[in-house]
Amino acid sequence: MELQHASPVPVLTATALVKRYGPTTALDGANLTVHRGEAVAVMGASGSGKTTLLHCIAAVIAPDSGSVRLAVDGQETELAALDEEARSQLRRTRFGFVFQNGMLLPELTAVENVGLPLMVNGQPRRAAEAAAGPWLAAMGLAGMEQRRIGQLSGGQAQRVAIARAQVTGAPVVFADEPTGALDSATSDDVMNALLYATKGQGRSLVVVTHDPRVAQRCDRVLHMSDGRIVREEEPAR
Numbered sequence: 308m309e310l311q312h313a314s315p316v317p318v319l320t321a322t323a324l325v326k327r328y329g330p331t332t333a334l335d336g337a338n339l340t341v342h343r344g345e346a347v348a349v350m351g352a353s354g355s356g357k358t359t360l361l362h363c364i365a366a367v368i369a370p371d372s373g374s375v376r377l378a379v380d381g382q383e384t385e386l387a388a389l390d391e392e393a394r395s396q397l398r399r400t401r402f403g404f405v406f407q408n409g410m411l412l413p414e415l416t417a418v419e420n421v422g423l424p425l426m427v428n429g430q431p432r433r434a435a436e437a438a439a440g441p442w443l444a445a446m447g448l449a450g451m452e453q454r455r456i457g458q459l460s461g462g463q464a465q466r467v468a469i470a471r472a473q474v475t476g477a478p479v480v481f482a483d484e485p486t487g488a489l490d491s492a493t494s495d496d497v498m499n500a501l502l503y504a505t506k507g508q509g510r511s512l513v514v515v516t517h518d519p520r521v522a523q524r525c526d527r528v529l530h531m532s533d534g535r536i537v538r539e540e541e542p543a544r
C-alpha cells in the first residue's frame with residue numbers, strides 16, 4: 308500500500324468577513340480556515356473581534372458581507388446566505404457550543420442538560436439520556452448524572468457543558484473562553500476534556516481565549532487585531 312501524506316481537509320472557510328455595529332467595524336475582512344480534526348485558538352486584545360468572528364462562523368449571526376462555507380459529509384453550505392431558521396437548524400445539528408459560564412440550565416440535572424440537544428432535535432427523553440450517560444462518564448462525571456448544576460464544582464459543570472456540546476456528534480465545536488472562570492489546575496482538566504471530546508474524536512475545535520496556556524494546547528493560534536486575523540502560529544510541541 309502506498310503511504311500518502313494526508314493533506315488537511317477544510318471544514319469551515321471564512322472569507323472577507325465584515326460585520327459592523329453602527330459606527331463600529333467589529334470584523335474588517337477576516338479570513339480563516341478550520342480543518343477537520345484540528346484545534347484552533349483565536350486570541351487578541353479585548354474588542355479585536357474574536358467573539359464576533361466566532362458568532363459569524365458558527366451561524367449565530369450573519370455577517371454584513373463575506374462568505375462562510377461549511378463542508379461536511381460531502382455537502383457544502385454557505386452560512387452567510389441562510390435565514391435565521393436555517394441557521395438555527397444548522398447550529399443544532401452541525402455545531403456544539405461551550406461558553407465561559409457553561410450556559411447550563413440550573414433546574415435540570417447533569418444528564419438532562421447533556422441530553423437536551425438531542426431532545427431539541429426530536430429524540431425521546433429516554434434515548435437522549437441514554438446517549439448522554441457515556442459522555443458524562445467520558446468526562447469523569449460517572450455517578451453525578453442526577454446532580455443539578457448547582458451541586459457541581461465549576462470545573463465539573465464545565466465538563467457537563469463539554470459533554471453537551473458533543474452529544475449530537477457535531478463535527479465542529481466552538482468554545483468562547485471555556486476556562487475563563489476557572490483556576491489554572493481546573494482549567495487544565497477542562498482543556499484536556501475539551502480536546503479529548505473534539506480533536507480526540509476527529510472533530511474540529513475553535514476556541515476563543517485570553518489564556519496562553521489554553522492556546523498553547525491547540526494546533527494553531529490565530530491572532531486578531533482590528534477585526535482581522537493578522538498572525539498565525541503553530542505552538543511548539
Ligand SMILES: Nc1ncnc2c1ncn2[C@@H]1O[C@H](COP(=O)(O)OP(=O)(O)OP(=O)(O)O)[C@@H](O)[C@H]1O
Binds near residue numbers: 352355
Ligand atoms: N451586539 C453588539 N452591539 C454593538 N457593538 C458590538 C456588539 N458586539 C460587539 N460589538 C463591538 O464590536 C467590537 C468587537 O467585539 P467582540 O466582542 O467581537 O470583541 P472580542 O475580541 O471578543 O472582545 P473581548 O475579548 O472583550 O470579549 C467591539 O468594539 C464591541 O464593542
